[in-house]
């Protein structure tokens with residue numbers, strides 16, 4: 001099974017450093033090719049040579065963190081054009097549930113809608129958000145997923161405040177991010193430049209916004225010096 005270097009999920013380029021070996025350059029090119037063929041998460045899986053079983057566990061971990069139930073209403077904020085997470089969530093919540101895919105990029109949402117229509121899904125909607133507001137009414141969602149998108153939020157404090165009020169009691173906020181070993185101690189601005197965010201910084205921001213994280217950092221995969229992790233947060237009591 002091929003094991004690649006660390007890659008950024010958003011930009012499909014290697015993480016953590018500027019000097020690349022010939023193999024890394026080749027793998028980076030492979031990654032870019034995959035990026036345009038598959039969704040970012042699937043491309044990462046392929047680049048890391050993940051098995052179907054590892055992929056299944058990755059998805060299952062995210063769904064468990066979201067505490068998905070049939071009939072649940074789930075918002076995926078920063079979906080981009082990838083239907084991957086919405087499709088998994090739509091299946092888990094069933095026809096009585098709903099997935100709301102939110103992004104600030106209308107063109108990405110348009111592409112996403114086309115793919116969703118091809119899949120004939122009736123329980124997935126798209127919504128144009130604002131940079132500081134996901135446009136979710138108060139107490140309207142059972143779970144929120146933000147996968148590799150939080151570090152893009154320019155108004156993360158305002159976004160968290162809106163999400164906090166949109167969550168129903170016992171609702172979950174699951175944020176997935178990645179951090180390479182060499183960037184862990186760097187300032188926030190430097191980390192997000194590399195499309196990364198450390199658990200230390202993200203955890204502090206969640207707590208400052210009134211969330212608690214009962215399980216702490218949950219490792220999704222650690223590979224090539226890069227930790228991909230999630231936080232499953234609740235509104236603090």
Ligand SMILES: C[S@@+](CC[C@H](N)C(=O)[O-])C[C@H]1O[C@@H](n2cnc3c(N)ncnc32)[C@H](O)[C@@H]1O
Pocket residue numbers: 009010011039040041077078079080081082085102103104105108129130131132133134146147148149152153154159
């Ligand atoms: C890396 S991409 C999406 C990755 C996708 N969630 C996945 O897991 O494959 C990050 C997305 O976040 C979106 N974004 C950035 N700021 C946002 C905001 N304030 N609200 C909603 N989406 C935002 C961008 O437009 C982009 O589509």
